[in-house]
Structure formats: structure tokens, C-alpha cells
Amino acid sequence: RVVAVIMVGGPTKGTRFRPLSLNVPKPLFPLAGQPMVHHPISACRRIPNLAQIYLIGFYEEREFALYVSSISNELRIPVRYLREDKPHGSAGGLYSFRDYIMEDSPSHIVLLNCDVCSSFPLPDMLEAHKKYGGMGTLLVNKVSAESANQFGELVADPDTNELLHYTEKPETFVSDLINCGVYIFTPNIFNAIEDVLKQKKDRANLRRVSSFEALQSATKALPADFVRLDQDILSPLAGKKELYTYQTLDFWEQIKTPGMSLRCSGLYLSQFRRTSPHLLASGDGKRTATIVGDVYIHPSAKVHPTSKIGPNVSISANARVGAGARLINCIILDDVEIMENAVVIHSIVGWKSSIGKWSRVQAIHLGEGDHNAKLGITILGEAVDVEDEVVVVNSIVLPNKTLNVSVQEEIIL
Ligand code: GDD
Secondary structure, three states: EEEEEEEEHHHHHHHHHHOOOHOHHHHHHHHOOEEEEEEHHHHOOOOOOOEEEEEEEOOHHHHHHHHHHHHHHHHHEEEEEEEOOOOHHHHHHHHHHHHHOOOOOOOEEEEEOOOOOOOOOOOHHHHHHHOOOOOOOEEEEOOOOOOHHEEEEEEEOOOOOOOEEEEEOOOOOOOEEEEEEEEEEOOHHHHHHHHHHHHHHHHHHHHHHHHHHHHHHHHHHHOOOOHHHHHHHHHHHOOOOOEEEOOOOOOEEEEEOOHHHHHHHHHHHHHHHHHOHHHHOOOOOOOOOOOOEEEEEEOOOOOOOEEEEEOOOEEEEOOOEEOOEEEEEEEEEOOEEEOOOOEEEEEOOOOEEEEOOOOOEOOOOOOOOOOOOOOOOOOEOOOOEEEEEEEEOOEEEOOOOOOEEEEEEEOEE
């Protein structure tokens, strides 16, 4: 049997995701019309003999209650949210719920970061892992040498795929092969974490007796029960025939910023084109809008037949799109109203916002593939009113603002 664990983190980690993380935990922010965490969860469903899916984080329980109960019913696999009282780090969080995870006596544990966008080739990875015979297998990916330092950089044996060397976000370049935050472990991972915990406690005790000054610096350091999977486990175990790599040739991205969420929404929409085309708007029939490329429209949204939508557009529940509106590369959240002849391009429009007639909300892309640049996108927080004929370009607008004049490259607090 296999148990899957998705690390969802907690509220303090989502600051780069503001203002979108102000009213929904980042793991529940919709990509291609589905909560971010829904995509790894549905990938887990393809694992043979999957017993349980756990989400581990330090958000309030009530924030996930509704989602986990509805997804459990939908997939007919038990999905549970386990809340840490405080952050224990990516390995420490896993370890603190080892009793729950081991309840089903799994032979393998699939561990996923929630903020990555991937096709999650889990069944193939599991097969490869069994052949390697190690304690763990990491999904890895080649990225550009300039961007590699945002990730764990690693070296693998080209013949055996063994992980030979691992450095988390190094200052000097090690390799363009990086850690995707997707793992398969045997239950021995808990022994490895336990060893690190013991070493940390011993070291802390040693410092305590050696001098008062050292004690002070020790208390400022990370707490003794905080264990990071990358620095504390992967780095020391590299080159010991315990860890192996499996390279994905399919899409993979990390979702740390709103700009990346828009890009990843598009990646998941194009995956739907291959795996579940019924989820995409078809645009045939006289009474539907003109659809270009991959578009998701929630069944409760009202989209005028003279509007033109796409590519890469997701429209959430109860949104209304007026006559003659044009939407390209954007995420429209619940209860948004877009009035006649308005244009939305390269933008995320927050819950309950409204965009007036003949208004434009857009970004101008400064460089190719520059989705991470803060202002390569326009973001309206919750309940922002853009009045008629107002133009908003490359700006971030915090919740509850009314814009009655045009703005460009501004952050409106
Ligand atoms: N439950 C819980 N508790 N989850 C946590 C905690 C914690 O204390 N700390 C982090 N997480 C979750 C985050 O929500 C995220 O899903 C995952 O664990 C990893 O987060 P970080 O430890 O902040 O690392 P990162 O995202 O900057 O980088 C990691 O992922 C990259 C791939 O996206 C590293 O493993 C990199 O090497 C890797 O390239």
C-alpha cells in the first residue's frame, strides 16, 4: 500500500503571494478552475493501491475542512488535513505525523510540495524507485543555469541515477539539474529524520554546557525539532546509495508568485486538453462566447455570447462577463463582474471585483518569458472597483480600492 502526503505549509510562507493569499490559503488558490492542491491530489489517484492522502500544514483546520471533505467524496479516497501546532520544517512536519502515516502500514510514502506545477509522473516514478532499491527517489528537472539557484541543485550518476551531490539554493553554480519537490520514500525516511533530530538535540545539549554565549546563539538558531528535508536529509545522504533521481521531461514549474500562478493555470489547462477535455469550454453553438485556445468557465458563470475569451483564461463561480468583452491570459475569480466592452489581459482579477465599461486591465510584457517580474502582470485584490473607461497597466491593487483614474506601474495600497 501507498500513502501520499502533500506539504501545504502555512500562512507566513505565502507573503510573496499577496494580495491573493489574503483571503484564501495559497494551496486553495484556483489554477485552471481547481484549487492548486487539487492537481497533485488528482495525480495521486493514479497510484496503484493508494490508501490515504494527507495534507500537512499549519493553517487553521477550518480553512481546509470543506475542501478535504468534498474531495474525499469526489475521489472516493480518504483525504485528511493534519495541522501542526507550529512549523517543524518540511521533514519535521512529516515526522510529527508518522503515527498517522504508518497506520496503513504503507510500503511507500509519496511526498509532494503543494506549490509546484507538474504532470506528476508518480506511477512511473514508483516503478523506477522499486528498481533502484534505495530509501528515496527525487523527481528532478533541467532548468536554465541562471534560474537554478532558486532550487536545490544536484548531481546524479548518469548510469545508475544515484544522487551523488545535493546543495540547497547554492550561491555558486553547481548544476542545472534541480529538485522538483516530488519524492517517493520507504518508511525508513522516518529513521533518517529521527537520526537528525537526535544529532540536533545532542549538539544543543553540548552547547548548553559549554558556555552561556553559545547557549544564546543556540536559542536564536532553528528549534531542535525543526528539520528541513533538503539541507538536513538530502544533502548528507547524497552519495550513500540511499537516494536516486527520476528526471521529468514533461512540464514543471514552481508557484511562488501570482505571475507564476497565471502561467501554471495555463499549463494545467493545456494538460486538461489531453486528459480531460470535457472540462474546457468548447465555444461551439450560437449562444456561447467565441473561445480561443484553452479556456475554463465555471458552470455558474454567465458569459455573454458576443464576448471573446482565451487563450489561457479561467473564469470562476458566479462571474459575469458582459457583451463585447475581451479576455486573454487571465484568472477571473468568484463573483467578478466584467462589463460591456472591457478588456482584461495578463491579469488576475480578485473575488467580487468589478471592471467598468470600456475599461482595460492589463499588463505589458517587458521580456519574453518574464512571468516572474513583479509587474509583468496586473493583479486586482478582492472587491476592487475599476470604474468605466479606466486603464490599469502593470499594477497591483490591494483589496477594497476604487480606481476612477488610470494608473500604470503602480502598487496601490
Ligand atoms: N507542513 C509544513 N510545515 N510544510 C512546510 C513547512 C513546515 O514547517 N515548511 C515548508 N513546508 C512546505 C511548503 O509549503 C512547500 O510546499 C514545501 O514544504 C517546501 O517548502 P520550503 O521548505 O519553503 O522550500 P522551497 O519551496 O523554497 O524549496 C523546495 O522546493 C523546491 C521545488 O519547488 C526545496 O526542496 C528545493 O530544493 C526545491 O527545488
